[in-house]
Amino acid sequence: MNPMNILVTGCAGxxxxxxSERLLREGHRVIGVDSLNDAYxxxxxxxxxxxxxGHPNLSFHRLDxxxxxxxxxxxxxxxxxxxxxxxxxxxxxxxxxxxxxxxPYFQTNVIGTLNLLECCRNSGIRKFxxxxxxxxxxxxERPFREDAPTDRPLSPYTASKKGAEALCYTxxxxxxxxxxxxxxxxxxxPAGRPDMSIFRFIKWIAEGxxxxxxxxGSQERDFTYVDDIARGTLLGLQSIGFEIINLGSDRPVKLxxxxxxxxRLLGREAVIQSRPGHPADVPATWADLSKARRLLGWxxxxxxxxxxxxxxxxxxxxxxxxxxxxLGTE
Numbered sequence: 001m002n003p004m005n006i007l008v009t010g011c012a013g014x015x016x017x018x019x020s021e022r023l024l025r026e027g028h029r030v031i032g033v034d035s036l037n038d039a040y041x042x043x044x045x046x047x048x049x050x051x052x053x054g055h056p057n058l059s060f061h062r063l064d065x066x067x068x069x070x071x072x073x074x075x076x077x078x079x080x081x082x083x084x085x086x087x088x089x090x091x092x093x094x095x096x097x098x099x100x101x102x103x104p105y106f107q108t109n110v111i112g113t114l115n116l117l118e119c120c121r122n123s124g125i126r127k128f129x130x131x132x133x134x135x136x137x138x139x140x141e142r143p144f145r146e147d148a149p150t151d152r153p154l155s156p157y158t159a160s161k162k163g164a165e166a167l168c169y170t171x172x173x174x175x176x177x178x179x180x181x182x183x184x185x186x187x188x189x190p191a192g193r194p195d196m197s198i199f200r201f202i203k204w205i206a207e208g209x210x211x212x213x214x215x216x217g218s219q220e221r222d223f224t225y226v227d228d229i230a231r232g233t234l235l236g237l238q239s240i241g242f243e244i245i246n247l248g249s250d251r252p253v254k255l256x257x258x259x260x261x262x263x264r265l266l267g268r269e270a271v272i273q274s275r276p277g278h279p280a281d282v283p284a285t286w287a288d289l290s291k292a293r294r295l296l297g298w299x300x301x302x303x304x305x306x307x308x309x310x311x312x313x314x315x316x317x318x319x320x321x322x323x324x325x326x327l328g329t330e
Contacts, residue, residue: 004237005083007031007075007125009065009116010090014193015131015184017048018230019087020058026234029057031083033074035064039092039104040194041326047318048191065090065112075123085127085237088116094195095135095155095280097328102156109160110167117171127178129236130168132161134185134222134248134285142252143288146183146244155280165244172242180236182229185248185287189226189307190314195328197255198223198308201262202315204270207323211270215277217256220284222248225302225310235296248287249300261305265312 006023010016011032020030032052036045052058063070065088075083090112092098092105113130120128135158137144153159168179188198204211224247232247259270292298302310315322 003027003029004085005029005031005081007033007083007086009033009086009088011052011060012036012045012049013089014048014191015187015226015229015233016089017052017191018226019089019233020052022230022234024052024055024057027057030059032058032060033063033065033090034060035090036062037064040328043321043325044191044194065115066107068115068118071115071119075119083123083125085129086116086120086125087129087233088113089131091131092160093133093157093193095157096278097195098155098157098160099280105157105160106163110163113164114167117167117177120177121171121175127237127239128168128171129233130164130179130181132165132181132183132244133158134183134246134287135282136161136165136183137282137285139282142284143250143286144246145288146246146291154282169242178239179242180240181244182233182236183244183246184229185222185224185246185285187224187226187229188311190311192226192311194325197221198258198311200327201259201270202266202312203323203325203327205262205266205268206315206319208268208271210273211259212275213255213259213272214275214281216274217254217259219255219277219281220252220286221255222250222252222285222287223258223304223307224249224300225304225307228300228302232292232296232298235298240295243291243295245292245295246287246289247292247298248285248289249304250287250289251304252284252286253304258304258308261308262312265309
């Protein structure tokens with residue numbers, strides 16, 4: 001792949017950091033955008049950004065994609081040659097918090113995506129990648145295929161991602177943008193989001209705190225390691241028209257099994273406090289990866305057991321500050 005200039009939004013986010021890191025390693029230039037907001041503990045975002053800091057091919061801009069004027073001013077001045085693609089990984093994520101406060105989800109995920117699509121149209125950027133979510137499948141038949149019905153979202157977060165997907169198709173249809181939408185399945189790994197189960201489980205067990213488990217632990221998730229996600233995302237930079245593609249592990253695992261494995265890796269037992277399941281949570285996810293394999297030649301390379309080992313190791317190496325990370329609202 002020839003060197004490109006790529007705008008990555010959410011570059012201090014969990015997936016955005018790994019995508020930016022991989023792009024820089026492959027010799028591309030990254031125009032990184034992130035608002036560094038406090039949707040979750042900013043210390044994680046600052047740590048990730050510090051891993052990229054100082055790279056000569058990184059240009060970082062602190063701004064919010066909901067600020068249309070700031071984006072408009074950024075594009076003509078932030079690069080020496082035209083931007084090849086936009087990878088939109090900036091998002092408000094999380095099912096349960098979106099039920100309590102849906103407004104920022106629609107501002108970032110829908111209006112922010114619209115602003116970026118308009119920037120592409122006005123600046124002649126032909127490639128757009130959108131991060132979407134497996135939550136969009138709701139309680140549909142498993143394994144989830146990209147052509148499954150997605151018109152019954154179970155949370156405002158999911159509805160906002162459905163809106164962003166629809167906008168992407170509109171801009172492809174009207175203006176010929178080449179759009180790849182990735183539906184990510186429960187991404188985890190070192191420096192992951194603290195509102196996600198694996199970060200929480202590791203911290204709670206390591207620090208001897210009560211582990212809050214919604215439901216009975218029989219829920220299944222298609223946990224996907226972040227490095228696999230980053231690799232698949234970059235494969236989406238090729239020109240393929242308009243496509244929606246699952247990126248998952250194709251190997252669902254019960255939360256009870258995740259907890260037992262973390263207990264073994266840490267040598268400590270969890271102190272579990274059970275709570276009723278949340279109506280916005282889906283009971284199980286499972287990705288059909290046929291399309292990713294056929295169009296991109298992509299398949300996951302990291303098992304969840306290996307991924308958990310890497311994640312626990314990272315936590316222990318960074319425990320001095322990671323143990324103080326706020327997990328956010330439950």
